Amino acid sequence: MAVWPYEISMEAFTESYDLQGESFWLNVFNAHKDKMQIKNPNVAVVNLKKIFSATFKLANTKGFQAMSLRDLSRETEISMGGLYAYIGSKNDLASVIEGVLRTTIDEVIGSLRQQNLEPVERLRAIVYGEIYAMEILKPWYYFCFMELKGLPREQQEQAMDLELRFEQNVIDVVEEGIRSDQFACSSPRMLAALATAQLQQWHLKQWKFKQANVDTQQYARLVFESLLLNLHYQPLQGRAPSMGGHRLAGVEQNRFSE
């Protein structure tokens, strides 16, 4: 398996971004401590983890509206009264989840923008980065996708805005590649939308990829190489070619276990 910059491993990504460690949960705590009565971070984080993961378990199988706080109380082993020391209300809980995820993604996306890479490699970083973030925060992504329409209008708009900003990142890279004659594409905007559809599939259709035995990195590569095809990518002369640069090479490298 090739390594960065020709292939990006999940490990390389995990080292760069903390999306699951203690500092991540301290962020969650700080993000909405004004809505909680608990002041001790050490106590709070333990129960926040319980509450969030139980919410994902219940809401992502039966739906957030169908999940009652009594369900949540049972699953977390925290009493009804106890729960209300950590959440302002049931709707608040959903809002907080969306807010935390959006802030987190926003940071990842923003940092990917600043990387000073060739178009092809920046595109790769965007695609792989988004898939790896999705893999780590899968229940968060799925929850926000499915429950977005139950949230306040303002949050719905912010979420759509974030999605468009992600796509703008893709568009910018594509247009840079067009200027340097590596890419050709008549509608970068629609290509970005089509790619987003494929990326989101990673959390939307987990059953399908599990059944097909496709892992995270394989999926990222699939989407990325399909993107290069749509961009009619031709590597510049006089450089080491990237993987997937040649159409036939892309075909050969892309075999799965079926």
Added chain:
Amino acid sequence: MAVWPYEISMEAFTESYDLQGESFWLNVFNAHKDKMQIKNPNVAVVNLKKIFSATFKLANTKGFQAMSLRDLSRETEISMGGLYAYIGSKNDLASVIEGVLRTTIDEVIGSLRQQNLEPVERLRAIVYGEIYAMEILKPWYYFCFMELKGLPREQQEQAMDLELRFEQNVIDVVEEGIRSDQFACSSPRMLAALATAQLQQWHLKQWKFKQANVDTQQYARLVFESLLLNLHYQPLQGRAPSMGGHRLAGVEQNRFSE
């Protein structure tokens, strides 16, 4: 605008399949008349239309679980008691919607299988057919996608099964094209999954395509031509080339209004 078989219009599709006329609603009536107390089809169909479209309006904005039957009663202008002459229960209503859509899609998919066309044209018929069906039944598709996890496990499995059967159609065409040297693809299965992701986007992200001013046929063409690129499609010698057969031609023909 080119016509069949080089391009398929929405009108051509609508003439072949009745997915919205009176006979469609009679099918809906027959499909679950055992759950209704109303025996007169003429009376029933009028109110069924009201109930279903109100359900889509409410459930597709706030969610099915968040929609109360009092909401539904207000929106349809049918009393609570009256509603129960048409539905067995609230959950029943969701189940019926899923069942009707699944049966309908199943018929469309089945009939597309039997068309005796060249691989490229059968692939085109599948892609355009699915998008056009989606356009007509958009609220149904969206409802079923978003509310599936609230339905009985058996229905969830049938829905996943239908999706895999659709993809199998794509896989079969692709493999036929590979045998006749028109296509090249290392994993037809994953390609079909990636294409499905893009197709479903048509009902999942309506706001995005409205914003980008992309219409139904344009979107179908986008997905189709991206598919041909991924298949490294080369038309056989000695025939009239299909649209999208040449890479550069595909690029040129694919401009949008932005």
Added chain:
DNA sequence: GTCTATACAACGATAGAC
């Protein structure tokens, strides 16, 4: 076939003891 009136279970949320 459609309505009004009502049953009663379950919900989110809070008060107050510990």
Added chain:
DNA sequence: GTCTATCGTTGTATAGAC
């Protein structure tokens, strides 16, 4: 900081008049 007990509301569903 966590619990139990309970409030008021809203939900689905039905009975019975018309």
